[in-house]
Amino acid sequence: MILGIVAECHFDCNFHISVKIVSKFFGLPQGKQKNLFASFDSKFRKFRFKSTFGNNPFMYPASIQQLINLLHRFPGVGPRTAERYVFHLLQYHDQDLIELATSIARLKNDLHQCKNCYNFANHELCIICSNPQRDTTILCLVADARDLVAIERTGHYQGVYFILGGTLDPLHGITPDKLHIQELLSRLNNPHLRPSEIILGLNPNIEGETTTLYLKQILKNFPIRMTRLARGLPTGSDLEYADADTVSAALAGRREVNGNY
Numbered sequence: 001m002i003l004g005i006v007a008e009c010h011f012d013c014n015f016h017i018s019v020k021i022v023s024k025f026f027g028l029p030q031g032k033q034k035n036l037f038a039s040f041d042s043k044f045r046k047f048r049f050k051s052t053f054g055n056n057p058f059m060y061p062a063s064i065q066q067l068i069n070l071l072h073r074f075p076g077v078g079p080r081t082a083e084r085y086v087f088h089l090l091q092y093h094d095q096d097l098i099e100l101a102t103s104i105a106r107l108k109n110d111l112h113q114c115k116n117c118y119n120f121a122n123h124e125l126c127i128i129c130s131n132p133q134r135d136t137t138i139l140c141l142v143a144d145a146r147d148l149v150a151i152e153r154t155g156h157y158q159g160v161y162f163i164l165g166g167t168l169d170p171l172h173g174i175t176p177d178k179l180h181i182q183e184l185l186s187r188l189n190n191p192h193l194r195p196s197e198i199i200l201g202l203n204p205n206i207e208g209e210t211t212t213l214y215l216k217q218i219l220k221n222f223p224i225r226m227t228r229l230a231r232g233l234p235t236g237s238d239l240e241y242a243d244a245d246t247v248s249a250a251l252a253g254r255r256e257v258n259g260n261y
């Protein structure tokens, strides 16, 4: 007779099963434990083969499986990670679960898009556009609110923003009409809202470069200074490990050595 202690079972949405085994077989010498474990493992593989074709005799209750499936939709969350999250949630007190569920349910309540910049806001204007201390003569164009937050974290930018709602990616159907391009043009056509400088704060990837080129083209006739974020070596990196494009961008963007840098 073989006795194994199974610590926990994991299933993914295709009903593949993986079993973590605490390999303790009681009352047997060390050498024999290995043989018995191999024998058990062999049986397990056979079972896994069957489960692939829907003969899995183990299923989570519907409430668990449904939550796994929902969490599996999150970016970067695979079925096993989703499963781990659900088992983590099962350890929560009821009140904590209610608090979490309520926060999710209320996430989009009272949440608007700022009418000036399309940032998330609880009122007509976002916290940045409603701040009279911000310099409205400098406008930073970013793809989404996360990029805005990344620049705000520096604490060195006092201008305002405009969120495009993404970057151009025609192969995946993201064309100019899917972004806030017309709204940007409307803003720039208004002399009271038009900045004196636009900073293109887009990612240095293919989509970001495509969007930058497009914006350069459609904004060239406005009497506005256009700049872009510098490209080059990240702080703390090693020159010898940087790729050629990065070093090339750093060379092209070199600057005078002054008192601060």
Ligand SMILES: [Zn+2]
Pocket (backbone or CB within 6 Å): 114, 115, 116, 117, 118, 119, 125, 126, 127, 128, 129, 130
């Ligand atoms: Zn705003």
